Amino acid sequence: MDDLKGKNATISDVARLAGVSMKTVSRVLNNEKYVSEDKKEKVLAVAAELNYRPSLQARGLAGNRSFMIGLFVDDPSGDYISKVQRGILRRCEEAGCYLVVDVLRERGNDAKLRQILNSIRFDGVVLSSPVCDDVAVLDALRERSVPTVRIGPGVDATDMAQIEIDDYKAAFEATEFLIGQGHQRIGFIKGDPNHGCSLDREQGYSKAMRAHGLTVSNDLVAPGMFSFDSGYTAAEKLLKSESRPTAIFASNDEMAAGVVACAQALGLRVPLDVSVMGFDDDFLATIMSPAITTVRQPIEDMAAGAVDLILEAKGKSAALEDKTVIFDYELVKRKSVRKLSA
Amino acid sequence: MDDLKGKNATISDVARLAGVSMKTVSRVLNNEKYVSEDKKEKVLAVAAELNYRPSLQARGLAGNRSFMIGLFVDDPSGDYISKVQRGILRRCEEAGCYLVVDVLRERGNDAKLRQILNSIRFDGVVLSSPVCDDVAVLDALRERSVPTVRIGPGVDATDMAQIEIDDYKAAFEATEFLIGQGHQRIGFIKGDPNHGCSLDREQGYSKAMRAHGLTVSNDLVAPGMFSFDSGYTAAEKLLKSESRPTAIFASNDEMAAGVVACAQALGLRVPLDVSVMGFDDDFLATIMSPAITTVRQPIEDMAAGAVDLILEAKGKSAALEDKTVIFDYELVKRKSVRKLSA
DNA sequence: GTTAGATAAGACAGCGCTGTCATATTTGGG
DNA sequence: CCCAAATATGACAGCGCTGTCTTATCTAAC
Numbered sequence: 001m002d003d004l005k006g007k008n009a010t011i012s013d014v015a016r017l018a019g020v021s022m023k024t025v026s027r028v029l030n031n032e033k034y035v036s037e038d039k040k041e042k043v044l045a046v047a048a049e050l051n052y053r054p055s056l057q058a059r060g061l062a063g064n065r066s067f068m069i070g071l072f073v074d075d076p077s078g079d080y081i082s083k084v085q086r087g088i089l090r091r092c093e094e095a096g097c098y099l100v101v102d103v104l105r106e107r108g109n110d111a112k113l114r115q116i117l118n119s120i121r122f123d124g125v126v127l128s129s130p131v132c133d134d135v136a137v138l139d140a141l142r143e144r145s146v147p148t149v150r151i152g153p154g155v156d157a158t159d160m161a162q163i164e165i166d167d168y169k170a171a172f173e174a175t176e177f178l179i180g181q182g183h184q185r186i187g188f189i190k191g192d193p194n195h196g197c198s199l200d201r202e203q204g205y206s207k208a209m210r211a212h213g214l215t216v217s218n219d220l221v222a223p224g225m226f227s228f229d230s231g232y233t234a235a236e237k238l239l240k241s242e243s244r245p246t247a248i249f250a251s252n253d254e255m256a257a258g259v260v261a262c263a264q265a266l267g268l269r270v271p272l273d274v275s276v277m278g279f280d281d282d283f284l285a286t287i288m289s290p291a292i293t294t295v296r297q298p299i300e301d302m303a304a305g306a307v308d309l310i311l312e313a314k315g316k317s318a319a320l321e322d323k324t325v326i327f328d329y330e331l332v333k334r335k336s337v338r339k340l341s342a
Numbered sequence: 343m344d345d346l347k348g349k350n351a352t353i354s355d356v357a358r359l360a361g362v363s364m365k366t367v368s369r370v371l372n373n374e375k376y377v378s379e380d381k382k383e384k385v386l387a388v389a390a391e392l393n394y395r396p397s398l399q400a401r402g403l404a405g406n407r408s409f410m411i412g413l414f415v416d417d418p419s420g421d422y423i424s425k426v427q428r429g430i431l432r433r434c435e436e437a438g439c440y441l442v443v444d445v446l447r448e449r450g451n452d453a454k455l456r457q458i459l460n461s462i463r464f465d466g467v468v469l470s471s472p473v474c475d476d477v478a479v480l481d482a483l484r485e486r487s488v489p490t491v492r493i494g495p496g497v498d499a500t501d502m503a504q505i506e507i508d509d510y511k512a513a514f515e516a517t518e519f520l521i522g523q524g525h526q527r528i529g530f531i532k533g534d535p536n537h538g539c540s541l542d543r544e545q546g547y548s549k550a551m552r553a554h555g556l557t558v559s560n561d562l563v564a565p566g567m568f569s570f571d572s573g574y575t576a577a578e579k580l581l582k583s584e585s586r587p588t589a590i591f592a593s594n595d596e597m598a599a600g601v602v603a604c605a606q607a608l609g610l611r612v613p614l615d616v617s618v619m620g621f622d623d624d625f626l627a628t629i630m631s632p633a634i635t636t637v638r639q640p641i642e643d644m645a646a647g648a649v650d651l652i653l654e655a656k657g658k659s660a661a662l663e664d665k666t667v668i669f670d671y672e673l674v675k676r677k678s679v680r681k682l683s684a
Numbered sequence: 685g686t687t688a689g690a691t692a693a694g695a696c697a698g699c700g701c702t703g704t705c706a707t708a709t710t711t712g713g714g
Numbered sequence: 715c716c717c718a719a720a721t722a723t724g725a726c727a728g729c730g731c732t733g734t735c736t737t738a739t740c741t742a743a744c
Contacts, residue, residue, distance in 0.1 A: 008460055008486075009460075010699095010700060010701085011700065011701060011702095012700080012701095020723080020724085021723065021724045021725080022700090022701080022702090022724090023702080023703095023723075023724060023725080023726095024722090024723060024724075026701070026702060027722095027723090030702085033721080033722095034720090034721055034722050034723080035721095035722070035723085036721090036722065036723090039722085039723085051456065051457075051460060052460070053457050053460035053461040054461060054700080054701070055403070055461060055462075055463075055699085055700055055701070056399075056402075056461045056462045057398075057399045057400075057402035057403040057408065057462075057463070057699085057700080057701090058399075058403050058699070058700035058701040058702085058729095059700080059701055059702075060398075060399035060701090060729090061397070061399040061400050061403050061699090061700080061701070061702090061728095061729050061730065061731085062700070062701040062702040062703080062728080062729055063701070063702045063703075063729085064702085064703085065702095066399065076424050076427045076428055076431070077421065077424040077425075077428075077625070078424070079419065081424070082418050082419040082420070082423070082424070083419075085418045085443065086418055086419075086445070089418070089443070089444065089445050093444075093445075093454075096461075098442050098444070098458075098462065099442065099443050099444070100440050100441065100442055100443075101427065101431070101441050101442075101443050102431065102435075102440070102441070103428070103431050103435075112435075114393065115393075115395050116440075118350055118351075118393060118394065118395035119395040119396060119397060119398045119438075120397075120398045120399075120440065121397075121399070144350075228629045257629060258629070261629060261631050264631055265631060283419070284629075287570045287599060287600070287603060287626075289603050289606055289607060352729095352730060352731085353730065353731060353732095354730080354731095362693080362694085363693065363694045363695080364694090364730090364731080364732090365693075365694060365695080365696095365732080365733095366692085366693060366694075368731070368732060369692095369693085372732085375691080375692095376690090376691055376692050376693075377691095377692070377693085378691090378692065378693090381692085381693085396730080396731070397729085397730055397731070399729085399730080399731090400699095400729070400730035400731040400732085401730080401731055401732075402699090402731090403698095403699045403700065403701085403729090403730080403731070403732090404698080404699055404730070404731040404732040404733080405699085405731070405732045405733075406732085406733085407732095
C-alpha cells in the first residue's frame with residue numbers, strides 16, 4: 001500500500017480504497033448503527049492498512065464531539081495530581097480521547113477558563129480540588145454547558161457530577177482507630193480551607209472524638225495548608241504544647257510527613273512518643289520512616305471514573321445531573337501509629 | 343453587545359462588527375504584517391467585547407499550526423515531571439497554546455505514538471527522559487517531521503533539539519565537593535540505564551574519583567533505577583559492605599532519599615556516619631531529615647525553553663537541527679553532607 | 685513623472701471530517 | 715401480499731478558520 005511516510009491518509013482515501021462513501025467510513029469509526037458487517041470489516045481492514053486515524057481537529061470542527069478532556073488543577077505538583085492524570089489517561093487511551101491539562105492557579109480565575117473554553121469545545125472537563133469549589137469556574141463551565149465532573153467534595157452544584165469518597169466517615173473511622181489504640185489526646189491538623197474535603201475531615205475527627213467522650217480543646221487543633229511545611233509548623237505548635245497529644249491526625253500525608261519530620265527534629269520518636277496518622281495514601285506516606293498509617297483514596301480509579309461519566313453522558317444532556325459517585329476508602333495501617341498500653 | 347451566554351462568537355461576527363474582512367481579523371489575531379493601526383485596534387476592541395477566541399479546531403484544520411504542544415512521558419509521577427509540566431504550561435499560556443499530555447510507557451512503543459501523531463498535528467512535542475532516548479519514538483516523530491525538543495541528554499539525533507545541563511560536569515563537581523569535604527570512600531548509585539543522564543553522571547563520578555587519585559572499586563558502585571526503593575536497596579548493599587563508604591552519591595534525589603531512609607534504618611546517622619548527595623533538587627531532597635545536598639537542575643526553565651524553541655522554529659524547518667541548549671546547574675549544599683575531619 | 689516594491693485589504697477555496705437529509709433495500713406483522 | 719418500520723448507504727453542505735491569489739493604494743528612487 002502507498003503508506004507514504006509522513007503523509008497521513010484521510011477519510012476519503014479510506015473510503016475510496018474500501019469502495020464505500022466517506023460517511024460509511026465515518027459510521028464505522030464512530031460505531032454507529034446501520035452498517036453491514038462486510039463493509040465494516042472492509043473499512044476496518046483498509047483503515048488498519050493505511051494506518052488511518054481521523055484528524056482530531058477535523059472531527060472537532062465538524063461534529064459535536066472534540067475527543068478532548070480538560071483537566072484543570074490548582075497546582076500540578078504532588079502525587080495526588082499525578083494519580084489523577086494517570087487515571088484520566090488510562091481511560092482516554094481506551095476511548096481515543098486526549099487530555100489537555102491546564103493550571104487555574106488563582107481563585108475566581110474564570111477569565112482564563114472562559115478564554116480556554118471559547119477556544120476549545122471539550123467533551124468534558126475534570127476538576128480537582130480546590131478548583132472544583134470555585135464557583136466562578138463552575139459558572140463559566142455551566143454557561144457553556146460543558147459536562148463537568150468534580151473529584152472531591154465541595155460546594156453544592158447538583159448539575160455537575162461529583163466523585164468522592166466519604167471524607168467525613170473516613171476521618172471518623174481513622175480517628176476511631178486512633179482511639180481504639182488507646183489514644184485520648186489526639187491532635188488534628190486541618191487542611192487547606194479552600195478544599196472542600198478539609199471541613200469534612202475535620203468534622204469526622206471532632207465527631208469521633210466527641211462520640212467517644214473526648215474533648216476537642218483548642219490546643220489540639222492546628223491549621224494547615226496541605227503542604228509539608230504547614231504540617232511541620234502545625235506539629236511544632238502541637239508538640240510543644242504543655243499537654244502534648246499522644247497522636248496527631250493530619251488531614252493529608254504531606255502534612256503527616258511534616259509532622260514526622262518535626263517530631264524527629266524535636267527528639268521525639270514516632271510512633272513511640274507520638275503516633276501519626278495521615279490521609280490520601282500518598283507516595284510520601286510509604287517512604288517516610290516510619291511509614292505512615294493513612295486512609296487510601298483510590299484516586300486513579302476515581303479519575304478514570306470521571307472520564308467514564310463524561311463519556312457515558314455524551315449526548316444525553318443533563319446526564320451528569322445529581323450524579324454523585326462515592327468510592328470506597330481503606331484504612332492502611334503502617335508503622336506510624338502505636339497501641340498505647342493503658 | 344450581544345454577548346449571549348454559552349454562545350461563542352466566530353471570526354465572521356468579529357469581522358462584521360469591526361467592518362473588515364475575516365482575513366483581516368485573522369491577520370490581527372496572528373500578528374501578521376500589513377494591517378493598519380486603526381483596523382487593528384478596531385478588531386482588537388471588537389474581539390475583546392465579544393470575548394472572542396478563535397477555535398482551536400478550526401485553526402488547526404485550516405492552517406498549518408495546531409497550537410498544541412505534546413508532552414510524552416514515561417510515567418507522570420514525581421516532582422520532576424510536575425516541574426516539566428509547569429514550565430511548559432507557563433509558556434503555553436503566554437503563547438496561547440495548549441498542552442496535551444500522554445504516557446508512552448513501554449519502550450519502543452512507537453505504535454501508540456504513531457496513532458496519536460496521525461490524529462493530532464502538534465506544533466511540537468517535548469520528550470522527557472527516557473522517552474527521548476527511544477529511537478522508535480524518535481523515528482516516528484521524524485517521519486512526520488514534528489518539531490521535537492528533548493529534555494535531558496540521550497542518544498545522538500542532531501535533527502532534534504536538546505535541552506540539558508552538563509550532567510557529566512555536574513556529577514564531576516558534586517563528587518569533587520565530596521572529596522573536598524574529606525571523603526575518600528565515596529559510594530555511587532547509578533541511575534536507570536534507560537535514561538541518558540545515568541551514564542553521564544556515573545562517568546562524572548568516576549572521572550572525578552580518578553582525577554583525585556581515588557579508586558572506584560566494584561563494591562563502591564551499585565545499580566539503581568531512580569526510584570526510592572532501588573536507592574534503598576542499593577544503599578543496603580553499600581552500607582553493609584565491610585568497608586563502608588563515608589559518603590554516597592545517588593544519581594537522583596529519590597534514590598538519595600532511599601539512602602537516607604536505609605541508613606537510618608541501619609542505625610546510621612546522616613551525615614555523621616554517612617554523608618549523602620543527591621541530584622535534581624527534587625521536592626524530596628528538601629523534606630528529608632536531614633535535607634539532602636544535591637545538584638539543582640532548573641527543570642521548569644528548561645521545559646519553558648523547550649516550548650520557546652518550538653515556537654521560534656515555527657515555519658523555518660530545520661530550525662531545531664543541531665540545536666542544543668545547555669542550562670546551568672547549581673550545587674545546593676544542605677545538611678546531608680559533613681566535612682570529615684582528617 | 686514613472687515604476688518597482690512595499691503596504692493594505694479582501695475574495696475565495698478548502699482543510700477533513702460529521703450532521704442532515706434523501707434514497708434504496710430489507711424485514712415482519714396483519 | 716402490502717405497507718410501515720427498521721436497516722443500509724450515500725450526496726452534500728458546512729463547521730470556523732487560514733493559505734493563496736488578486737487588487738488597490740502608497741511609497742520612494744531615478
